[in-house]
Amino acid sequence: MGYLEHLLTSKGISTVTRRLRAILRQLGPTPARMRRTLDAYMDVADAFAFHPTFPTPAVVVDRYPRLIRHLVERGADIAIHGLEHVDYVHIPPEEQQRHVEEAIRIFRKRGIPFSGFRAPYLRWDASLLDALRTHRVGYDSSSAVLWDVLPDPLPPDAEARVRRVLEFYDPRPAAEGPVLPSWEEGILRLPVSLPDDEILVDRMGKGGEEVGRVWSAILERTYRRGDLFVLQLHPERFFACEGGLRLLLEEVRGRTPPVWTASLAEIARWWRRKQQLHVTVETLGPRQWRVRVPGDGEVGLLVRGMTTTPASVPWYGSWRYVPSSEAIVTGPTRPTVGVTSDVHPRVLRFLRDLGYITETAAPDHVLVVREREGSPEARRRLLQRLEESRVPLVRLNRWPRDSRSALAVTGDLDAVTWWDFLRRLGR
Ligand SMILES: [Zn+2]
Numbered sequence: 001m002g003y004l005e006h007l008l009t010s011k012g013i014s015t016v017t018r019r020l021r022a023i024l025r026q027l028g029p030t031p032a033r034m035r036r037t038l039d040a041y042m043d044v045a046d047a048f049a050f051h052p053t054f055p056t057p058a059v060v061v062d063r064y065p066r067l068i069r070h071l072v073e074r075g076a077d078i079a080i081h082g083l084e085h086v087d088y089v090h091i092p093p094e095e096q097q098r099h100v101e102e103a104i105r106i107f108r109k110r111g112i113p114f115s116g117f118r119a120p121y122l123r124w125d126a127s128l129l130d131a132l133r134t135h136r137v138g139y140d141s142s143s144a145v146l147w148d149v150l151p152d153p154l155p156p157d158a159e160a161r162v163r164r165v166l167e168f169y170d171p172r173p174a175a176e177g178p179v180l181p182s183w184e185e186g187i188l189r190l191p192v193s194l195p196d197d198e199i200l201v202d203r204m205g206k207g208g209e210e211v212g213r214v215w216s217a218i219l220e221r222t223y224r225r226g227d228l229f230v231l232q233l234h235p236e237r238f239f240a241c242e243g244g245l246r247l248l249l250e251e252v253r254g255r256t257p258p259v260w261t262a263s264l265a266e267i268a269r270w271w272r273r274k275q276q277l278h279v280t281v282e283t284l285g286p287r288q289w290r291v292r293v294p295g296d297g298e299v300g301l302l303v304r305g306m307t308t309t310p311a312s313v314p315w316y317g318s319w320r321y322v323p324s325s326e327a328i329v330t331g332p333t334r335p336t337v338g339v340t341s342d343v344h345p346r347v348l349r350f351l352r353d354l355g356y357i358t359e360t361a362a363p364d365h366v367l368v369v370r371e372r373e374g375s376p377e378a379r380r381r382l383l384q385r386l387e388e389s390r391v392p393l394v395r396l397n398r399w400p401r402d403s404r405s406a407l408a409v410t411g412d413l414d415a416v417t418w419w420d421f422l423r424r425l426g427r
Contacts, residue, residue: 019202026236027418031067034235034416038067041238041411042074048249050261053410054235055081055118055141058103064416065110072112077263079116079141080107085414085424088119093127100131115265118142118412122169122192133187139268141190141230141410144171145179149217150195154204161203162195169194177380179227180353180398181271188268190408193218196232201240212244216251223259223405226316226398228267230408238411245409252407257315260403267408270400271353274299279357279396281336284328289335291357291394293325300401302355305392306331318390321402327394335394337386338365346374347382355396356386367391 027034038054045052054076061068061078068078082088083099083106091099100117107114116139117132124142132140146166154162171194181190200206200214215231222229231248233241252259262270277299282290293299301322303312308327312320329335337351338361351358351369361368367389371378399406415421 022202023236023415023421024418026239027415027421029418031064031416035067035070037235037238038071038413039074040242041235042071042076044242044245044249045075045409048253048261050407050409051075051077051263051266053077053079053116053141053264053408054413055079055410056413057081057085057120058083058106060413060416060420061110061112062106063420065112067416068110068112077265078107078112078114079118079264079410080104080114080137081118081412081414082120085120087121087123088128089123089125093130096128097131097134100128100135100137104135104137115139116141116190116268118192118410120412120414129184129187133185137187138272139181139188139190139264141192141264143189143191144169144194145174145191146171146194147174147218147221149214149221150204158204162199165199165203166194174221174227177376178225178354178383179222179229181228181267182353183275183349188271190228190230190264190267192230192232192410193222194232197234197237197241198232201237207240208243209247210244211241212247215244215248219248219251219259219405219407222407223255226405228406228408230264230410233409233411235411235413236415255404257321257402257404260399260406262406262408264408264410267406274396274398275352277396281357281359287330287332289329289394291327291329291335293396295325297325298400299325300397300403301325301327301394302397303327303329303335303394305390306335306394315402316404321397322394323402329394331392333366333392334359334362334364335392336365337393338362338368340368340370342372343369344372344374344378347371347379350379350382353398354383354386355398356393357395367393 056078080103083103117137119142122142122144181188200211218229280292284290302319303322304318307330308322310324312322315321336357336359339358340361371382
């Protein structure tokens with residue numbers, strides 16, 4: 001499918017004309033205009049001390065290596081956004097393999113470090129994930145989740161346009177379960193949160209702080225749940241949304257406990273490292289344990305219904321934070337989650353991803369998990385049970401130190417000049 005065809009089927013004619021006009025304004029005949037935009041994007045990132053991620057097609061990296069290197073030097077994380085900006089669902093598996101391989105070759109040739117991938121149009125299938133596994137790409141950020149933050153019903157003029165794009169992206173409703181990094185047979189998936197800049201600006205006609213208010217509503221939901229918010233703001237819409245981005249980041253800055261703002265590469269590294277952690281729980285007496293987390297203190301300990309040395313401080317809800325990677329815990333029952341030997345491995349991983357410390361079920365465990373089914377439904381049931389439980393426990397924070405939730409600001413850098421855009425139309 002060509003880009004023009006994509007625009008027409010997913011967007012409709014009125015969105016397409018608006019889009020073409022915007023593209024002409026935001027790109028230029030040389031990289032100069034996009035470079036100014038990207039520098040302004042990076043200035044905001046510097047002001048709020050985070051690293052954004054720019055998924056970029058390898059052909060664009062190949063055409064503008066100096067610009068991309070400049071972004072890397074300024075602290076940006078560059079992800080592979082396909083070899084070219086094509087819909088991979090319409091490309092046969094062997095071609096997908098070739099594209100991933102060739103894209104990696106170009107990134108290496110141009111000296112651009114990368115650790116992950118995002119499919120153009122957020123369109124992926126099982127064979128594309130296979131290609132990423134084959135080539136050991138560290139993460140994939142192509143799946144989408146939809147937060148319940150748009151007006152219901154939508155304004156009549158926007159309704160058809162928004163519905164069309166949602167059918168195209170096929171997002172999972174965020175209400176269905178935690179929005180976190182998750183492993184899918186060896187590949188780490190970092191879902192993108194919708195609505196993104198494209199839906200809000202092109203399809204709903206919003207701009208500036210209005211966009212910020214929608215993103216703040218997503219932030220509020222991810223914060224409440226301790227989830228991951230991967231925001232999508234394409235550089236070409238940066239100026240249309242800059243006010244909204246600043247509004248969101250001001251709000252992030254004001255939160256205690258904090259929101260961890262990081263690149264997708266940093267988040268993937270963190271999740272991988274956390275998975276390899278081995279926590280020890282040593283029994284010191286009938287009601288006392290020593291909990292020890294290896295490492296440099298980046299992994300935070302949370303506690304509920306128990307006293308600790310060193311003392312804990314208030315954190316979020318009924319949980320308190322222990323400012324140490326080692327603590328002596330005193331309480332009425334064993335502070336971990338007991339699991340039976342036949343628990344489904346996916347359930348076990350889910351518990352660990354949420355930060356629960358699991359041990360083989362013992363008589364002094366109050367919370368024992370026996371879930372033999374690994375289905376999403378079983379995990380949802382379990383999550384509800386854990387959240388409603390008031391059992392005294394110690395667990396690990398899922399984000400670094402005392403962070404409550406995580407935010408990644410990402411923006412697909414699809415085209416740098418008019419000519420990149422025209423090349424896409426011609427395909
Ligand atoms: Zn793209």
